[in-house]
Amino acid sequence: MPAPSRSGPAVIRFLDVHKSYRVGGRDVPALEPFSLDIADGEVFGIIGHSGAGKSTLIRLINLLERPSGGRVLIGDVDMTALDEPALRAQRRRIGMIFQHFNLLGSQTIADNVAFPLRLAGARDEAAIRARVAELLARVGLEAHADKYPAQLSGGQKQRVGIARALANRPSILLCDEATSALDPQTTASVLDLLAEINRELKLTVVLITHEMDVVRRVCDRVAVLDAGRIVELGAVADVFLHPRHPTTRRFVEEALPEEAAAGEAPFARVPGRILRLSFRGAATWTPTLSRVMRETGVDFNILAGRIDRIKDLPYGQLTLALEGRDVDAALAALRGAGIEIEELPR
Amino acid sequence: MTAPLLTTLFPNIDDWAELGQACLDTLLMLGGSLALTVLLGLPLGVLLHLTARGQLAPMPRLNAALAFAVNVLRSVPFIILMIVLMPVTYFLVGTRLGIRGAIPPLVIGAAPFFARLVESALREVEHGVVEASQAMGASTWQIVRHVLLPEARGGLIAAVTVTAIALVGYTAMGGAIGAGGLGDLAYRYGYLSYKSDYMLVTVALLVVLVQLIQALGDWLAARSARRRGR
Numbered sequence: 159m160p161a162p163s164r165s166g167p168a169v170i171r172f173l174d175v176h177k178s179y180r181v182g183g184r185d186v187p188a189l190e191p192f193s194l195d196i197a198d199g200e201v202f203g204i205i206g207h208s209g210a211g212k213s214t215l216i217r218l219i220n221l222l223e224r225p226s227g228g229r230v231l232i233g234d235v236d237m238t239a240l241d242e243p244a245l246r247a248q249r250r251r252i253g254m255i256f257q258h259f260n261l262l263g264s265q266t267i268a269d270n271v272a273f274p275l276r277l278a279g280a281r282d283e284a285a286i287r288a289r290v291a292e293l294l295a296r297v298g299l300e301a302h303a304d305k306y307p308a309q310l311s312g313g314q315k316q317r318v319g320i321a322r323a324l325a326n327r328p329s330i331l332l333c334d335e336a337t338s339a340l341d342p343q344t345t346a347s348v349l350d351l352l353a354e355i356n357r358e359l360k361l362t363v364v365l366i367t368h369e370m371d372v373v374r375r376v377c378d379r380v381a382v383l384d385a386g387r388i389v390e391l392g393a394v395a396d397v398f399l400h401p402r403h404p405t406t407r408r409f410v411e412e413a414l415p416e417e418a419a420a421g422e423a424p425f426a427r428v429p430g431r432i433l434r435l436s437f438r439g440a441a442t443w444t445p446t447l448s449r450v451m452r453e454t455g456v457d458f459n460i461l462a463g464r465i466d467r468i469k470d471l472p473y474g475q476l477t478l479a480l481e482g483r484d485v486d487a488a489l490a491a492l493r494g495a496g497i498e499i500e501e502l503p504r
Numbered sequence: 505m506t507a508p509l510l511t512t513l514f515p516n517i518d519d520w521a522e523l524g525q526a527c528l529d530t531l532l533m534l535g536g537s538l539a540l541t542v543l544l545g546l547p548l549g550v551l552l553h554l555t556a557r558g559q560l561a562p563m564p565r566l567n568a569a570l571a572f573a574v575n576v577l578r579s580v581p582f583i584i585l586m587i588v589l590m591p592v593t594y595f596l597v598g599t600r601l602g603i604r605g606a607i608p609p610l611v612i613g614a615a616p617f618f619a620r621l622v623e624s625a626l627r628e629v630e631h632g633v634v635e636a637s638q639a640m641g642a643s644t645w646q647i648v649r650h651v652l653l654p655e656a657r658g659g660l661i662a663a664v665t666v667t668a669i670a671l672v673g674y675t676a677m678g679g680a681i682g683a684g685g686l687g688d689l690a691y692r693y694g695y696l697s698y699k700s701d702y703m704l705v706t707v708a709l710l711v712v713l714v715q716l717i718q719a720l721g722d723w724l725a726a727r728s729a730r731r732r733g734r
Contacts, residue, residue: 220639242643249641260636263732264654273650274640306732322640332639 166198169330169362170219175228177214188214190387191228201356201363201469203373203394205409206383212366215383216332219364220252221245232330250278253323257335259315261307267294267318268303274325293321297351313344320351324359331355333365337372349376353469370413374398374468382406395468399436399475399498414464425461425504430481432461433489436498437474446495447476454491456482477502516699523689527709530685533603533675534713537610538668545615545667546660548574549622550648556623560634560644574616582613582674586681606683610674618667625659626652657728665721669714676710686710 176191189211196202206212217223218230221237230237235248261270271290272280280286294300297317307315316336323331333352337345353376356363367373373380373394380397382390384405390397401407425432435447442465451458463476480488489499510520517523548570554560555567580588586609590600593608629652637651653660679687686706694703 222635222639246641246643249639252639254636254639256632256636258630258632260630260632262633262651262655264657264728273637277637277640277642277646277650308732326640 168195169198169233170194170196170364171229171231172218173229173231175218175225175230177211177218177223177226185226187386189218192388193228194381194388194391196362196364197379198362199356199360200378201353201365201376203377203380204364204366204383205368205370205373205380206366207368207405209385210383211386212383213334216334216364216366219330219332220249220254250274250326251328252330252332253326253328254332254334255316255319255323255336257338259307259312259319259339261315261318261322263307266304266306267299267310270307270318271321271325274322278326289325290321293324296324296355297321311344312340313348316340316344316348317351320348320355324355328361330362330364333363335366335368338367338369345372346375352376370398370409374413374466376469378469382409395438395471395473398468399438399473400500425477425479425502428459428461428479428504430457430459430479431485432502432504433478433480434500434502435474435476435478435492436500437476438496438498439471439473441496442472442474444495446492446497450488450491450495454482454484454488456480456485456488514701514705516693516697516701517705523705526684526686526689526706529603530672530675530687530710530713533606533610533678533683533685534668534671536603537607537614537671537675538664540607540611541614541618541667541671542664544611545618546622548615548619550626550652552619552623553626553652554644554648560647574619577612577616578620580613582609583677583680585609585613586678601682602684606675606678606685610671610678613674614667614671617670618663621663621666622660625656625663628659629655658725661721661725661728665717665725668717668721672710672714672717 172192172194174191174193175189176187177189178185178187180186204212204215214223218225219232219237221230221240225238229239232248232252237245237248240248262273265273268287268290271293272286275286275289290303291300294303297320299314299317299321302310302314307318310318319336331352336352337348340348349372352363352365355361356376363376365372365377377394379392380390380394381388382397382403382405384403389403390401390406397406398410398413401410437446447458450456457480459479459481461477461479463474465472465474467473482488493499510517552567552570552574555563555570557564557567577585586606589609589612592612593605594600596608597604599605633651633655634647637647642651675683675685676687676690679685679689680691682688686709690703690706693699694706
């Protein structure tokens with residue numbers, strides 16, 4: 159299934175980029191050579207364990223890390239070819255938020271949000287105040303303008319970070335483990351805010367995380383990073399429902415704890431053929447399974463299952479044991495109705 | 505005035521006006537040298553910080569040269585530094601004596617010390633805040649001016665306080681070789697003429713001065729912390 163068509167042409171392009179660090183006189187690779195396009199308006203997730211290279215990768219976009227080779231294009235600007243002043247001008251068009259928020263502790267919330275405006279040369283205090291008020295309203299912190307960061311909760315601090323990142327009307331928002339320091343409930347509200355910003359401001363969002371659940375909730379596409387290599391890349395629904403690389407499978411299992419708990423060969427004692435059915439979108443709303451089973455006279459036994467959403471897409475995944483003479487006919491009918499089927503080893 | 509009481513307590517002190525003048529001299533030396541120390545040491549400390557490895561403007565050679573110069577100046581005992589610097593002092597201010605003659609060696613002695621304190625205060629600023637500013641397109645100068653210095657304000661206030669107190673000690677030492685001030689009185693009357701009441705009064709005044717500086721520094725630091733909402 160192709161990526162959602164909401165996104166447009168490539169706005170961030172990595173062309174044969176690699177990065178290594180010099181440690182003790184030796185080049186240690188952090189990212190193997192790769193090319194990658196991130197489309198205008200999409201929410202692109204990069205998932206990996208710590209040390210996989212995802213922090214480095216996201217910092218290559220605004221050149222906080224300079225690539226050891228290859229080119230990074232933002233729109234049609236080659237970031238790697240810019241001199242310092244031009245690079246600073248480009249960076250103002252790329253917002254960034256951080257795991258530990260990185261707010262100025264000595265400044266009020268309003269001054270923190272005004273900071274990028276002032277850095278960019280804004281001098282009209284009335285205009286700055288108006289823009290800050292507008293930004294704080296967007297993130298729901300109007301009442302906290304005159305407080306200091308130390309007086310806010312983690313979720314509120316990240317909202318300040320988001321308001322600050324949006325101040326100069328960027329076209330790209332980079333999120334560096336933006337929810338990793340937050341509790342689950344706050345994580346959900348910050349992710350909702352990011353999704354809303356992506357939708358309403360048509361902003362391209364690139365986020366890195368080590369939690370598949372973050373990817374599932376907000377991302378359109380995902381790249382799985384393992385030891386400096388992109389080992390899997392695709393629409394989140396494809397990667398999530400049909401993970402291929404072992405690292406991806408582990409990430410998916412972490413998001414679905416009950417499946418990981420089942421262990422090796424969980425269906426050894428179950429009779430019949432073991433099949434995993436994936437329903438997406440409209441297929442989740444029709445009683446296809448019961449109709450096909452009735453028509454073909456096949457018996458089914460539900461072994462595991464869930465119904466949830468991947469971003470805006472409802473999906474269901476059922477693991478079934480099928481018994482009967484017409485199992486193949488039943489599978490063909492299910493496939494015909496748009497249900498994806500994998501046969502699992504027993 | 506309670507002159508009879510003072511005369512009884514401090515029989516050798518016959519000229520209280522001289523003591524007052526010495527106080528004033530010490531304060532002038534302290535104020536003048538502290539202002540110049542901050543003026544010279546702050547940029548030096550910023551430069552030491554910025555040029556260090558992994559910082560905003562890494563320049564290992566310049567950093568090593570600066571660090572060496574700072575260490576050399578810091579390893580010379582102040583009283584020796586003062587004597588060694590006499591020709592420089594004469595060249596700079598036209599005299600080796602008095603308040604004016606004391607200020608160059610005081611500044612040259614204290615500025616490297618203060619610069620090191622500034623450097624360590626700046627190092628305490630979280631790297632993430634600096635990185636966020638870079639991501640917002642801040643220049644190195646903007647980061648120094650609007651991020652490093654304001655974020656390190658508490659540490660910088662403490663650095664000024666510690667330096668001011670060190671300078672009180674230096675001015676007293678300077679007194680021994682013609683700088684004037686309280687140290688001069690303590691040395692001439694208290695040490696050379698065995699008038700121990702002079703010693704007692706000057707030391708008491710120095711203790712009060714140090715206490716006042718520390719209290720002022722603590723108050724400013726607390727005020728800066730309150731402004732951060734802590």
